Amino acid sequence: MHIGLIGGVGPAATEVYYRALVRAYAAAKRRLALTIVHADAREMIANLEAGRATEQAAIFADYVDQLRAGGCDAVAVTSMGGHFCIAELEKISSLPLLSAVPALNSHLAAYGVRRVGVLGTRAVMQSRLYGVDSVEVVIPADDELGAVHSAYVTLAASGHATAEQCAYFHEAARKLHEEQKADAVVLGGTDLSIAFHEADLSFPVLDSALIHVEAIARAAMQ
Known part of the structure; x- marks a missing residue:
């Protein structure tokens, strides 16, 4: 499976996900297929604090489309805060979501x-x-x-x-x-x-x- 990550929200978490996936695949002696898109943390935080789940889901859905175009099979959001709109995103996502x-x-x-x-x-x-x-x-x-x-x-x-x-x-x-x-x-x-x-x-x-x-x-x- 080609994994897609919506990263950047925030940068440190994205690095944690990347390094941990590399370790997991190395331990399993498997080849990692991974693509990461960079989302705007300030935009996501503003929508989170305002409770704009539908709006943020639409933004994430655009990133999912980019990941799909890049060959990804499923997508994860690298932010627990970002999961505030996961139900809304699941309804419009063009790829399956791997929820936390x-x-x-x-x-x-x-x-x-x-x-x-x-x-x-x-x-x-x-x-x-x-x-x-x-x-x-x-x-x-x-x-x-x-x-x-x-x-x-x-x-x-x-x-x-x-x-x-x-x-x-x-x-x-x-x-x-x-x-x-x-x-x-x-x-x-x-x-x-x-x-x-x-x-x-x-x-x-x-x-x-x-x-x-x-x-x-x-x-x-x-």
């Missing part, structure tokens, strides 16, 4: 925890990973939700995490674990790995990007 949501649901069911916390955009947090139901999902307190969203959007747009940003997200994760009794914390923003790659935490941290990549690779190799 069922991949997360299956992974969490098999992981063996009952309660997970999530960090990411407001849409990802308030939807509790877009309706994942294999585990209980908890989110930051109401008075912290907006700050987590803003901090994540800033990080995703820049593609870089400062020491202060890393410390902020580590503390937010710790609160989910200690105050909300989350057995594990899901990085519900696919760029968040850049803030956690050197984290030394006492609880599991699960990267939604890597879980999604695993599912993409499995589907493509079949």
